Amino acid sequence: MADESVLRTVDVSRESGYSVQQVRDLERLGVVPAAARSSNGYRAYAPVHVRALRAYRGLAGAIGPVAARQLMAELWTRTVAEAAAAINAVHAGLAREREEVVRAQQALWAIESEAAHHDAAEGGDTVDDTMTITELAAALGVRTSTLRFWEREGLVAPDRVTSLRARRYDPSAIGAARIVAALRGSGYGIPAVRDIIDSLHSLEEGAGTERARHILLKRLDDIAARSVQLLRAGADLAATLDSLTRDGARA
Incomplete structure (x- = not known):
């Protein structure tokens, strides 16, 4: 799946394990960044949305869904250094x-x-x-x-x-x-x-x-x-941080 791929909501649902409605709800809550919109108004997701949802699943298992939603929402507004520090704090906790x-x-x-x-x-x-x-x-x-x-x-x-x-x-x-x-x-x-x-x-x-x-x-x-849940989320969290770098965030 290339980074340039455009994914439909149903594609993200299939790849992440969440229902179509859950994908929309988690986007609304800021767990993943807002999807782009195609010319016909449909949501156009990217692979980073799938990785972010998988990361959220692992975080929810490690620290609970409420804390995980808050952390994922905050990651998109932080620098790479701040986001990495927040994830390290979960391990330390x-x-x-x-x-x-x-x-x-x-x-x-x-x-x-x-x-x-x-x-x-x-x-x-x-x-x-x-x-x-x-x-x-x-x-x-x-x-x-x-x-x-x-x-x-x-x-x-x-x-x-x-x-x-x-x-x-x-x-x-x-x-x-x-x-x-x-x-x-x-x-x-x-x-x-x-x-x-x-x-x-x-x-x-x-x-x-x-x-x-x-x-x-x-x-x-x-x-x-x-702790095992958090470790399983590691690769997807790393991909999330990589997306921050690509989007121009500075450590």
């Missing part, structure tokens, strides 16, 4: 999500060890020492208001040790916050998270840990699947 789930697993192991030996485990969150609310929010990628909400809901219990009663999070609270963040990221509501956190801190052997361990492993599998 997935890597950060995985890192936080691994840290949550380490926190879970520490809690299990403490319950079994009645002593704090070495490693895991012990290396974090204490954190302020601002530091912990930045580490988890959440707002400070989110941490305050978790505190009100009984999910995380910081200490207040300064003269201004400012929050300080010890390793135990940091570990709980990491687990809460991972569970919330997996789609669990506050009541379910509270139930798991409460059971983790009970002294009943194995209480809650198996459920939490299963959720975290499933979360890692989900992130891995989303």
Whole structure:
């Protein structure tokens, strides 16, 4: 298929896997640039539209359709350097999500060890020492208001040790916050998270840990699947950036 080819809507539908109506809707939403119009008024697409739709499919699998639509629409208004940076940020975001789930697993192991030996485990969150609310929010990628909400809901219990009663999070609270963040990221509501956190801190052997361990492993599998979707979109995203270069965008 040569770059000079003119494609009908039905051709783009067949090549991209989207229905004719979906192709039109995604064009209207800015996922692909507006098609040219032939002399008789019909849409005249190009191969770049097909590649952009395929790239969108992979992005939607990696970060969700809403975020993917926003990113694809923005790519057409950015320089090549800006567009490449936006795509790199998606990769970095997935890597950060995985890192936080691994840290949550380490926190879970520490809690299990403490319950079994009645002593704090070495490693895991012990290396974090204490954190302020601002530091912990930045580490988890959440707002400070989110941490305050978790505190009100009984999910995380910081200490207040300064003269201004400012929050300080010890390793135990940091570990709980990491687990809460991972569970919330997996789609669990506050009541379910509270139930798991409460059971983790009970002294009943194995209480809650198996459920939490299963959720975290499933979360890692989900992130891995989303990463694969992003990798599959790579060639089509590269073709999209090439089109920006051909259209005169400057890095």
